[in-house]
Amino acid sequence: MSYSHILLAVDLTEESDQVATRAVELARSNGAQLTLVHVIEPLSFAYGGDVPMDLSAIQDQLDEHAQNRLNSFADKLDASVEKLYVVSGHTETEIHRIAKQDGIDLIVVGSHGRHGLSLLLGSTANGVLHGASCDVLAVRVHKPESED
Numbered sequence: 428m429s430y431s432h433i434l435l436a437v438d439l440t441e442e443s444d445q446v447a448t449r450a451v452e453l454a455r456s457n458g459a460q461l462t463l464v465h466v467i468e469p470l471s472f473a474y475g476g477d478v479p480m481d482l483s484a485i486q487d488q489l490d491e492h493a494q495n496r497l498n499s500f501a502d503k504l505d506a507s508v509e510k511l512y513v514v515s516g517h518t519e520t521e522i523h524r525i526a527k528q529d530g531i532d533l534i535v536v537g538s539h540g541r542h543g544l545s546l547l548l549g550s551t552a553n554g555v556l557h558g559a560s561c562d563v564l565a566v567r568v569h570k571p572e573s574e575d
C-alpha cells in the first residue's frame with residue numbers, strides 16, 4: 428500500500444527534526460504530498476477565567492511567532508510542502524480534524540519511550556492514534572543524553 432498525502436505533526440522542539448526526516452523519506456518513496464501542522468493550545472485553556480486581563484494580544488503574538496517558526500522549519504526540509512497549518516485548539520482534536528479535511532492517509536508523530544506516570548497519563552502519539560481515521564506512524568524520538 429502506498430500513501431498519497433502525509434500529515435506531519437510537529438511540536439517545534441529539537442526532536443521535530445527526527446520525526447520530519449522519516450516523514451520526508453516516506454513522502455519521497457511514496458510520491459506523496461506532505462502537509463505540516465503545528466497546534467497551539469490557547470492560553471485560555473491553561474488560565475481559563477483566572478487571569479483578570481485580556482490575553483488576546485499575547486495570544487496573537489504567540490500565534491505569529493509559531494507561524495514564523497513553522498515557516499522556517501518547512502524551508503529547511505528537503506521536500507516541497509503542500510500546506511502549512513498553525514491552528515489553535517486541542518492538539519489531538521486538531522490533528523484529526525485536518526487529517527479528515529485534507530484526505531490525509533498517514534499521520535506522522537513523534538513518540539518517546541515512556542515509563543511510569545507519564546506512560547499512564549498517555550502521550551500525544553497515543554491520543555492521535557486513538558480516534559484517527561487513517562494510519563498513524565509514531566516515530567521513536569531519542570534525546571542525545573537519554574537512554575531511550
Ligand code: AMP
Pocket residue numbers: 436437438442443446464465466467468518535536537538539550551552
Ligand atoms: P508529546 O507526546 O507531547 O511529547 O509529543 C509527541 C509528538 O506529538 C511530537 O513529536 C509531535 O509529532 C506531536 N505533537 C505534540 N505536540 C504537538 C503540537 N502542539 N502540534 C503538533 N504536533 C504535536
